[in-house]
Amino acid sequence: MPERLCTIQPKTNGTAVVTIPGGRNSSARNLLEALKRQTTALSANRDIKGFIITGSGSGFCCCPTERSASFQDAAALSGFGQQVMFSLEKIGKPCIAAIEGECSGLGLELALACDFIVASGNASFGFPGIASGLIPFCGGSQRLARLVGKSQAKEMIYSGDLMPAGEAHRIGLINHLYPDGEAVARAEELLAHICTRSPNAIRIGGEIVNAGYDIDLHTACMLERDAFALCFSSFDQREGMQAFLDKRPPLFKGE
16 A cells, blocks of 8 residues: 555654655655655644654665656646645645665655755765656756756756765755764754744744745745744744743743
């Protein structure tokens, strides 16, 4: 069944680790269906404040794209994949992609839809589909260009070559570079720290960054102004201020 392609492991600190296949045996359609199911489950689970997406095996979600589809089937697959990635972006909880090994094709598209990426030194990144006459199809070309710039994105897509983790870190594709084998553990530490902050403010802050990224600065700043004011109607803001005055850790509720 598709949902078995992804597993969720809840942690005691309110976070979770989502593990997806690292090999090339799963179809893109089945994996996307599994991701949709798990994204819905993560969004509905109030006990999970944030999550990590990582791979099992030798790579991160390197499953192949169907190569014999008709025009209509290919368009439907792309539309569905883009819908899944937008759903992941809008979940409202911090999401970190933790990469060990190869992260290519659909795997890189998935990582780009997370809030940010961390990786070990043995990781590599790319869109090798060009060798089969294909390009990214879940929004990866657009997210990559917005993250690293048009010319760098074009080179990665045109060449199909895998980029080493060190170079990916240099150009800003990944936030943190860790020693081999430590990406997940270090991502868990980072996520645990982030999840001590206000879930309400994290959700609003993420929405404002996403909404303002592709519009003019003046309009984006007005969105930030209104969102900032909205924070003052929340329990979390009042609790955070009181905790500061009381010199104690805040007890946020995400409200």
